[in-house]
Amino acid sequence: MTTSPKRHATPPVAANDRSGFIASPRIKLYKRRIAIDHPDPQAGERLLADALGAVDRDALHGILKQLVKASAIGHKPDEANLAFMISTMKSIAPRDSIESMLAAQMVCVHMAAMRSACRLACTDDLPQQESITRALSRLARTFAAQIEALGRHRSGDERAITVKNLSVQEGGKAIVGHVTQHASVTVAEGRTTDAFPNARMTAPQECRCNDDRPGAARGVVA
Secondary structure (H helix, E strand, C coil): CCCCCCCCCCCCHHHHCCCCCCCCCEEEECCCCEEEECCCHHHHHHHHHHHHCCCCHHHHHHHHHHHHHHCCECCECCHHHHHHHHHHHHHHCCCCHHHHHHHHHHHHHHHHHHHHHHHHHCCCCHHHHHHHHHHHHHHHHHHHHHHHHHHHHHCCCCCCCCCCCCCCCCCCEEEEEEEEECCCCEEEEEEEEECCCCCCCCCCEEEECCCCCCCCCEEEEC
């Protein structure tokens, strides 16, 4: 007699939660105010401020009011959209005011992109499809640029440059250190090392431009 293989039950969503995960308080929307759903209002504000990267109470309520307006569906704020936006901001984990504002913009741009995608799927009019597609493309590029901006801000705008091959001709010098390049001037910080210590440096020579007329420019080349 054969037996059917055992079926493994699908694990619940809660099984994927990270250990030590602390849920942020939810926001309750009323006609003229918003409220933090927590037994201790002050503790709820602190938890939500930490999640959103707000430095104080004014910053927290300012961000919340902006998110409430961005969550609106048909000119009416939506609690489900607001909860999603707050949860997404928490996953970004903003660490200062700049990151908090950038994270809020990112979730708002994402919401706008999804609304555009919904309108694109619901229309058969070709001109509308083209217009919505352009808007969706701009929003997607903006979101990608925001991700890059967040990464640069967190890394201190440091861009690592790796030189794999270095070729120095006889009589030349290699620059060791940081190089700051401007529009017309390059400043090297650090020290220089002779690639060929025994090589003799060539003295600068004065040259004359092809134009021998009076007042023609002259220069010095090495």
